[in-house]
Amino acid sequence: MCGIVGIFLKDPALEPQLGQMLSSMLCVMTDRGPDSAGFAVYGTGRPDHVKLSLRAAPGYDFEDLARGVSVTAGGVPGLSVRATHAVIEIPAASETAVRAALAAHHPEVAVVGSGARMEIFKEVGLPSEVAQRFDLSKMSGTHGIGHTRMATESAVTTAGAHPFSTGADQCLVHNGSLSNHNDLRRNLTREGLTFATQNDSEVAAGYLTWRMRQGASLGEALKAGLEDLDGFYTFVVGTESGFGVLRDPIACKPAVMAETDQYVAFGSEYRALVDLPGIAKAKVFEPEPATVYFWDRAA
Amino acid sequence: MNAQATAPLAADLTFDLADQPLRDLNAALHKAGVETNARRWHVLNPNGRHAVAVGINAPLEIEIAGHVGYYCAGMNQQARVTIQGNAGVGVAENMMGGFVHVKGDASQAAGATAHGGMLLIDGNAGARCGISMKGVDIIVKGSIGHMSAFMGQAGSLIVFGDAGDALGDSLYEAKLFVRGAVKSLGADCIEKDMRDEHKALLAEKLAAAGLAGTVDVSEFKRYGSARRLYNFHIDNVDAY
Structure with missing residues (x-):
């Protein structure tokens, strides 16, 4: 049930x-x-931008992560942190590169969803x-x-x-x-x-x-x-x-x-x-x- | 008994489920004996709660102002329960007697396993309406969902609208009357002749529900058991 x-x-x-x-x-x-x-x-949502809903362990430093992907994303991404989750907003054109960077350098972070307007928390x-x-x-x-x-x-x-x-x-x-x-x-x-x-x-x-x-x-x-x-x-x-x-x-x-x-x-x-x-x-x-x-x- | 006369009656007792626990309502209903003077009960703010007014064994009139959740008026004996809204799964399940009236739609398994009394649904009923019915009379003014009257043993199911897939699958002796289209019949359920005795039976049930003259009984088709699943068939002996 x-x-x-x-x-x-x-x-x-x-x-x-x-x-x-x-x-x-x-x-x-x-x-x-x-x-x-x-x-x-x-x-x-912002035009030509995409939001990535991220999840990590409690106390994770998402600000540091956002700074870390700023070069790939062409600027410091918009960031909204809620407990174990964070939503970063990046130019849609950079999504593939940012996802690759997250996978390569931040395996501790899971991407739980993405989209122009959708945010996922669980x-x-x-x-x-x-x-x-x-x-x-x-x-x-x-x-x-x-x-x-x-x-x-x-x-x-x-x-x-x-x-x-x-x-x-x-x-x-x-x-x-x-x-x-x-x-x-x-x-x-x-x-x-x-x-x-x-x-x-x-x-x-x-x-x-x-x-x-x-x-x-x-x-x-x-x-x-x-x-x-x-x-x-x-x-x-x-x-x-x-x-x-x-x-x-x-x-x-x-x-x-x-x-x-x-x-x-x-x-x-x-x-x-x-x-x-x-x-x-x-x-x-x-x-x-x-x-x-x-x-x-x-x- | 007249199901049409449902204008709210002056209540002897009002139970507001926004303030009073559901358990208290059901306990008070169970305590009310045949001799009670408080016959008319008004239940406010049911808000989809489950098991509202179950197991009543006294000739009370219960009016529920709103939608209810699962198993409302289950196991009813004697009481007349009116639901001014929709009912969730299993309304009047295992009813033994009395009258349950749903003014809106009923979800699946309405009147499941009910032995007696009458269940009247003004709107539609979902899947498995009257599943394993054992003597109840069910009248649905709208349509019913799939697998209705599955393994129905006794009683009648009267439908003004249409029936979904597999009507009367593995039916025993329940009598099914449908005015509209039947999407498909279940195993061992067949259409049967609508003789005068069946029209008379239908008219009698409609009158008991206060619906005499509202529909033409000759517009209904009758469905029942072909009785081919009753006994072991010798042709199947090779299966062992």
């Missing part, structure tokens, strides 16, 4: 409250997942502690997704916490368990993907990355997943412009959605949504199994 949540704002006036809303949703889902928690928030511990550690309630943004984990398929580690990044500005949270993830991991590794954990959800994220790399849209990649992913899942996927939801064909894992003029929200249970503004008048419904749902800012 795990808890997953997501919120997508239609009304820009709510953007300063996004972190507060996501934090409340995440904390209610503690009894579905007390082992670890994580979230992705889509905030502001840690072992109760969701309320994790949200507080990263000061989630003060974050603003257009949309975000979150996860509370009750570990089943792999160890309780920060690396096994969700969300898993699936590509630039893309990430995934998963409630369920996949039964063919070892086979899929072998096949995807052969296709050139790398995996940091033995976690089944990371394989699902990698699978979507691989599909999209081959030219599929996110919706097409999710649809293809219905054929190739064996097991139980409800996925919530974040992208630069929106978020998507997919449940397995037998709808093994719960899902509730609420929509108002101001937002679309997802929760494993309705309880996660009760503190949202105007929820009493929201259209509350259960997403259908094997059906791709997608909300997009461009639409």
Whole structure:
């Protein structure tokens, strides 16, 4: 069992409250997942720049790291440190070189996500502690997704916490368990993907990355997943412009959605949504199994 | 019994779950005997909590103002429970008697294993509606999801809208009536003739739910067990 949540704002006036809303949703889902928690928030971004979400051991000197990559990045990168995580903002053109420099000179630092606007934070511990550690309630943004984990398929580690990044500005949270993830991991590794954990959800994220790399849209990649992913899942996927939801064909894992003029929200249970503004008048419904749902800012 | 008469009644007792623990509500409901004078209970701010108003064994009228979580009104006997919103997984599961009315949608496994009474859902029901039903009457004014009435043993499932995949898989003797389209039938479930006795039965159930005359019973199709899975078939002896 795990808890997953997501919120997508239609009304820009709510953007300063996004972190507060996501934090409340995440904390209610503690009894579905007390082992670890994580979230992705889509905030502001600078044109032609990319944000790298980094994770290191407690007390790590991210400022020193930022200075270290300044030559590669063509200037000292924008830096925002939150506990064990930091987000550095670099010119998009320098991303490949900076990633190579990090891999070569700072193996102690993990890149957990990247994108123009996406920032990812995840840690072992109760969701309320994790949200507080990263000061989630003060974050603003257009949309975000979150996860509370009750570990089943792999160890309780920060690396096994969700969300898993699936590509630039893309990430995934998963409630369920996949039964063919070892086979899929072998096949995807052969296709050139790398995996940091033995976690089944990371394989699902990698699978979507691989599909999209081959030219599929996110919706097409999710649809293809219905054929190739064996097991139980409800996925919530974040992208630069929106978020998507997919449940397995037998709808093994719960899902509730609420929509108002101001937002679309997802929760494993309705309880996660009760503190949202105007929820009493929201259209509350259960997403259908094997059906791709997608909300997009461009639409 | 009239399911249409659901205008909020003056409550004898109001329980606000924003201030009062859910356990206290359920304990008070369990303590209420047949002789209690407090018949009408109003439950405020359910906020999706699980196991609201479960195991009631007294002729109470409970009105719940909002959405509930899992297993609401489970194991109900005698009580009439109205949910002014959506219900999570397993509403009225293992109900023995009484009347449970969901004004919104119900999630999966609505009325699972229920032995008696009536479950009325104004909206849609999710997957596995009436799974292993054992005598309950379930009326869904919207549509139902896949694998509904799986291994249903007795009772009736009446659907005004459509049914999802594998309706009535491994069915025993539950009676299924669907007005709309059935995506597919499960193993050993077949369409059967809708004879006058079945129309009469359907009309009787609708009347009991306060829905007499709201739909034309001749628009429904009847589905039931082909009874081919009841006994061991001698042709399968080679499997051993």
